[in-house]
Amino acid sequence: MQRAGNIVVNRFDRRNEVFEVHEIPSEKVLVVDLARRRCDCGHFQVEQLPCRNVITCCANQRLDWQIYVNDVYKMSEIQKVYREKFVPLGDTETWPDYTGVTLVANLALRRKSKGCPKSTCYLNEMDSQEIRGPRVCRLCRNQGHSRSRCPQRAGPSGVDCSGAS
Structure with a gap:
């Protein structure tokens, strides 16, 4: 209802319940048809709840906007759900x-829930491990591991390179 304050009703046909509204910040001109429960924004048809344009038209013509709320949202309909008896499963x-x-279940169709998404890039000759040669650690200059996995790296499980342990 607060956002309805930026909407002005330009023209209307009260007999047919058709209105033309003008949204001030976006400069949009929309048509609201209360008799057919339609608005050009689309929210009124989809949600079956009055959108801000409908509320503005109702306020302009001193109509009750609550009559345009679909029955499924009314408390009397919600209470009908709980009238039925629930049988315990035991x-x-x-x-x-x-x-x-x-x-x-087909596990191939299951979505991956954790981790990084699988790479879809195509490797070329520059990406090939054989052309670049084996991986060389920049810390100890040995092959087969990187600096982050170096056994000589200082830390709780590694050995300090300065010789202190």
Whole structure:
């Protein structure tokens, strides 16, 4: 309702409940049809709740905007869900055995939830390990590991290069 303050109703046909609104900051001109429950912004049709343009038109014509709220959002409809009785499921060991189809999940279709996404770049000859040669540590100049994995690196599990342990 606060954002509806930046909207002005330019023209209207009260008999047919059609309005033209002008949004001030964006300079958009939209048509609101209350009889058909449509607005050019699209929110009124999709959410079935009054958008800010509908609220502005209702305020301009002194109409109750709550009559344009779909019944599924009303408390009386929500309370109907809880009228039904809930039957407790009981212990799983007392359930009858299942005799239906057994589904097997295809693990290849599962989304990866952790870690970095798989690289999709194509390697060329510059990226090839054989052309560049083996990896050489910049700390100890030995092959087969990098500086971050160097056994001579100072730290809780490594040995200090200065000879102190």
